[in-house]
Structure formats: C-alpha cells, structure tokens
Amino acid sequence: MSQVRVRFAPSPTGFFHIGSARTALFNWLYARHTGGAFILRIEDTDKERNSEAFLNLIYDSLSWLGLNWDEGPKVGKNGGGDFGPYRQSERGAIYQEYVARLVAAGRAYEKDGAIWFRLLGERFEVFDEHRKKTVTKVKGPPVVIEDRIRGRVERVEDEDFVIVRSDGNPVFHLVNVVDDITMNVTHIIRGEDHLSNTSKHVHLYEGFGVKPPEFAHIPLILKQNGPGKMSKRDQGALIEEYQRRGYLPEALVNFLCLLGWNPGDDREKMPIADIIRLFDLPGVNQSNARFDDKKLAHMNLAYLLELPADGFVALAREFFQRQPASAPVAAALAADAGYFREVMLLSQPKIKGTEELPAYTTYFFTEDFPVDAKVREKVFAKGDPKARLRDLVAALPTFDLTSDTAIEEAIKALAATHTVGFGDFQAPARLALSGTNVGPSITGMMRVLGRERVGQRIARLLAAG
C-alpha cells in the first residue's frame, strides 16, 4: 500500500474561516493517522480576488491551529517538496501541457475562445427552460463514485464544460484535477459542497487516463442562527477572531473535531494524540452540523482550567499585549511582571475565556476604577457595612497578609469579636477594593493588592459615602 497523500487547497480570496479550518484539520488528522503526507496547495488562480494578506492569514491560521504541512509553500529551503510548485499561479505551464494532451486526444476542443472538455456519448440539442436557451446535451453513463464517507454516489454529467477560459486562464475543475494527479494525491477529503463537482472531476481523470483517487466528502458546518452553511461573514466564523480573543487553539481544534466526527464513545475532551490515533474516515458523520459557540466556549474553559500557571500567565500576557486600549496593564506588565502574574493567577479559575480578563482585572492596575452603583446600593442595604469597614481598617495593621488562609483566619476572628459573619466583611470589602460584586476570592484580592492599597481603598469608600 502506497503512502497516503492528502491536501488542503484554499484560495487566498478571503478570511480563513471555521469551515476551511475543519477541512484542513480532517485532512491533517488523516495524514497523521496514516503516517501520510499533508500537502498545502494554494489555489490562487483568481487574480482579481487574491491578496497577499489573505495568503499570510492561511499560513498563520494553520500554524496557530498546529496543522503543520509536510509539503507546500514555506516548507524547507527549495519550493517545499518534490511535487511543486505549490501555488497554482506558478503552475501555468503544467496546465497548458495537460490541456494540450486532452486536445491531442480529441477530448477537448475550442469554442467561443474557450476550451471545452468533451463528454463521450450520443449528443442532442434541447431547449433548457431554466436557462432559456438551447444547449447541447450528451447522453452517457452515470459517473459512479465510491465515496469513503457517503458511500456509492451516482451522477450524470450531461454537458461539456469549460476547462480554459477565453482569457487563457484554466478553471478550477481542471487545475484541481491536474494538481491532484501531478502531486500524487491519494485521498481527496473536502466539503460536501464539492460532491456535485466530483462527476466533472472523474471525467477529467478518465480523460487523462488516470485512475481517480479516493474521495471523502465531509459534512458542512451550518451557521448557528438562520439558514445555510457557515460563511466568512457569519458570527463566530473567523479563526482570526478566536486567536484575537485569546482562545486556546487546542480547544478550538478539539471542538472542531467533534463537529462531524466522534471517537465512537462518550469522550469529548481529548488530547490531540488520542484524536490522531482514533480518527478515521468511516467515523466521519454524513449529516451537516450546526456550529455552537456555547459548546466551544465550554471546551475552551475546560482547557483553560487545566493550563499550568506559567502557561496561563503567558497566554494572558500575549492577550494583553495585543489589546490596544490597556495602557495601565501594559505599564504594569513592564514594571512588575510578578504582580501581573499574581493578578492573573487569581483570575484563572474564575474566568470563562481570556477575553474576560480586562474587565475582570482592571481594578488591580489602577486606582481609577468605577464603582457599580447598583452593587453599592445592595451592599449598603444590608447590615452595617460602614462599621465593618471601619473594623477592617482598624484591624488591618495586625493582619498577616502573606497567605489567603491567614487572611481568612484573621477576618473570621474579627467577625467573631463583633458577632457577625465572614460575609458581613466580604461584601463591603469587595465593593471597596474592586467596585463590584464579582471577582476572585476576597482574601486573594487583599493579599495581592497589599496592605497599603487595601487600607486606602476602604478609606476612600468610607469617605465617599
């Protein structure tokens, strides 16, 4: 059995989105599972819509997701593999040669300046109601595709089709097939939206006298609200967005695997090594899957929680460095990495995603933080918060602020002497220190902020009202 060779063939005409990522992922998984080669081929024949920025986005997104390619642009020193070049814009001569072969064999002909592929079979004219014109149909046997995921699919291709436009540019179907032939691709794993095109492709293979590779058409990802498949314009569709929001690529990859595939049991969160081991084409579902950002967020949370301290701090640092409007944080980051670290570690078990970090931690980095009026009203409506704050300020100099447990003991002792509960101190103190009622443990906040700032903030709240 020869080596498996799969490819991912995006065109740099737009943002890199979830659907493309999953197609790339399934190809990559299959290559890694079988010990085959994962090829990246850039389909940049559409000169009008191509852009270098989108091309770089493809490289960046794949790299971020951890989908390394064995052949393709940016691999090695010369060209990136033995079957290059890997950008269609550099393969014009190859296409010309293959078209010439078809013409020589009588399987292609020129008409209206374009070159058409000739189907075999009886030909007849018919008026097409839908297109309102007379077309030449060809009566031939159906193309039979033994798809590795959908099973047997039959389809009749009944009209000759253009393979080279009148401007000289070859069309997608032609270049796609020629590239797959010349790159020795063994398995074509692509979205179901290409299933109907496959009959054209099979005819082309036959025209070239080449046995078609295996086909595996994977289900599409549907947008979570409204009808249709997910496209670049849909909410949550862009890989770039998750990158910017500080999602963990491992979490996104794990989530994407579960859209249309499962290990056969109840396992969901699993290391990539396990996924590679268990992934196979027969395990891929046939039905389309709807994107669910809640489930993705949950997966991200699960990965976030088990991240080691250093990893989380590094992630937080990267995230804040990308944020444009976080001057106080940036300053703190530069001035006191230790303090930044303590603040972030306080937040790790509490937040659902890195993107919550700014709102969750601003008051650690500035004295100029807002006080939530509603929370304030609520806190002041119960018990005697001012008395508790005065007690706290008075006792503060005697507190051991080196550990959370010591602080907890101290507050409990203080509460006991005033015959009130821990909560009577917790709520007003939290309001004073953070201006709100959500956040890390009050003991952790006191420890990290330090005696001086804790005293000042409580005093400030007391003075204000």
Add this chain to the structure above:
RNA sequence: GCCCUCAUCGUCUAUCGGUUAGGACAGGAGAUUCUCAAUCUUCAAAGCGGGGUUCGAUUCCCCGUGGGGGCACCA
C-alpha cells in the same frame, strides 16, 4: 426548475434489528462556597410523516416532508 445529499433531545452526538434510547453543551432545581464562576447532585428534553420487510424496527427498503449543497468562461 434540474441533479446530488442528509434526517435521534433546542444544539453536537452514541446505538452497526431486541436498550428504561446513553453522553455532552445550553436550560431548570439543589448542594457547596466569601461574591461570581468552577465543581458535585438532580430534573426536563429526541427517533419527521406514511407505507413496507421482519417475530421484532430509531436501525433495512420505498414514497412523502423538511434541511443542506450543486447546477458559471468563481474557487
């Protein structure tokens, strides 16, 4: 309009003819806690409809219905 394809809780899915139809996310309730999360317990929630085949169909076949995709000198 034509062609292809799919069909289990709201969502992602398990079940390869016989199950109290299981799990996860989301939702409800409770526990715990120093707020909020997390965590744990728990509740509610599904086989699109109609015909077959079979002792027995969610599972196999057919027809509907519904969803998705494709029908270019886009990729």
